[in-house]
Amino acid sequence: MRNLATLLFLGGLGFLLLVITGGLVFGDPPMLIGRGIQQAAPDQVGAANIVTAVVLGYRGLDTLGELSILFAAATAGGLVLGSTRSRNTRPAGFILRTGVDLLFPLLLVAGLYVVIHGHLTPGGGFQGGVILAAAFFLPLLARPQDVPDHTWLSVIEGLAGTAFIGIGLAALYQGEAFLTPMLDKGVLGELVSSGTLPLLYLAVGLKVGAELASLLVRLSGDDEVTS
Amino acid sequence: MSASIGLVFFVGAIGLSLIGIAGMLLSNHLFRMVLALAIAEAGANLLLILAGYRWDAVAPILVDGQPAQAMVDPVPQAMVLTAIVIGVGVQALALSLVIRVRQRYGTLDMRVARQCMQDELDEAAGVTPGRSQERPAGGRPLPTPIAEAGGRHD
């Protein structure tokens, strides 16, 4: 009975999706907003990466909502899991230890590069933040007895989130709307350009990195490996 | 590129979404439900990006030295960026809950865990667990319990 209802629901959903995509003209979207953004973004925001201009400039409020959701999910996940001491305190094998020691600086540099160049090349705060989280989580795999300090990670996350909101509020004091890109726009294509966008992405990258590293550390504390 | 490429990609996106949702509905293992959720999210994001594609257009990134060309729609890309990150947040929370369910009830089968939860709730509320799936004995309509010896109390 349940399977029959499921199949009927899936058939209906498939039909609905087909009808919707049949109405979409592939390759020729109406682009009611996209066209205006593409023409206005280089002069108004000054970022070479137009998707960054949309994410942080035109739809900055959505990014704030996304940060809140990520914060709520990571905090709730950490609360649900609790903190357990890992019983497996043997260091890992030689290959893993050496590999992690070699990879850690590379991942740090790659993550910071992706975060800082978010307004010029594909990348940005979220991608770089995930790479940074991996960089801070890998030493735990190699040496399980050196648990990263949760206090430092929480402090970094809190400060970065506050910096994001603070930069947005600074725009209010200048008379513009919340999260309008301020400061000088600079030359298109330079590293120091497009106002507060690199600073916003730096705050986002650090926040996401610290948050996900803390969640990964909590997730990897094993309590019932042998059950 | 011809129009049949669009058909291929749309089939892929709809297929992924349907496989993901079917997996969530039909599977009894809690972990496989989380995996199916991940697949359904990937399918939905692909569908959004497909809606913004333009023929013979480039990525919405200005390369200096080149004049502005026709670009794909940047707005769905910004939305999908947000959606992907939210998806992984939801998966992390779902996995935390699955781990807690396993710690508490010792099983990952959805039906067994649901039955254990229902029994716990009944016990905590003081209600005797109505385990029997059969119809209660007695004629229809049930006799009023006032004058009956023993009544209807279990």
Added chain:
Amino acid sequence: MIWFAATLVALTLGAALAVMLLRNLLAAVAAASVVSLGVAVMFVVLQAPDVAMTEAVVGAGLSGLILALALRRLGLARLEIGDAQGERDA
């Protein structure tokens, strides 16, 4: 070009079916990462490099990592079906 796209879509859909049908859960997690990578390549073909990078890093990297860590914590991470839990060479 259409053959490339058709192969890509077929590979991704096959991996998605494998996620649902494989018995070994660690292999199912690997298949989920393959699905994310296939979708990331599709994003590149559709001229969305930012989204492709995010999907590859988050879907294949982070999502696979947290799924595998959760498997290890649940005690369900086995290399072979029927392998003894516990003692495994690091």
